[in-house]
Amino acid sequence: MKDEKIVNLLSMAQRAGRVASGDTAVREAFEKKKARFLLLAKDAADETKKLYTGLAEKAGIPVCEAMYKESLGSAIGKEQRAAAVLLDQGFSDALKKRLESNQ
Secondary structure (H helix, E strand, O other): OHHHHHHHHHHHHHHOOOEEEOHHHHHHHHHOOOOOEEEEOOOOOHHHHHHHHHHHHHHOOOEEEOOOHHHHHHHOOOOOOOEEEEOOHHHHHHHHHHHHHHO
């Protein structure tokens, strides 16, 4: 199952310390220019999507809407998450490839 591969990749990135999630951590990743890929939950609030998409566009990093808050949080061992940022280019490239092949 392709979704399982995405969950596994996110889980691996989290264990490696290469995921920032939660409002403060995501904003900090953008401020410190560590963000490499923004993953937004499909059911995130419109204002949240607008805020994070703006930060991603300003930073020039890719954005993808996938999963739902509960499944995104679960994939990284957390409560519900509206957004997560990958901090590593290798994980980012792998996730982008898997998301594209999932569509």
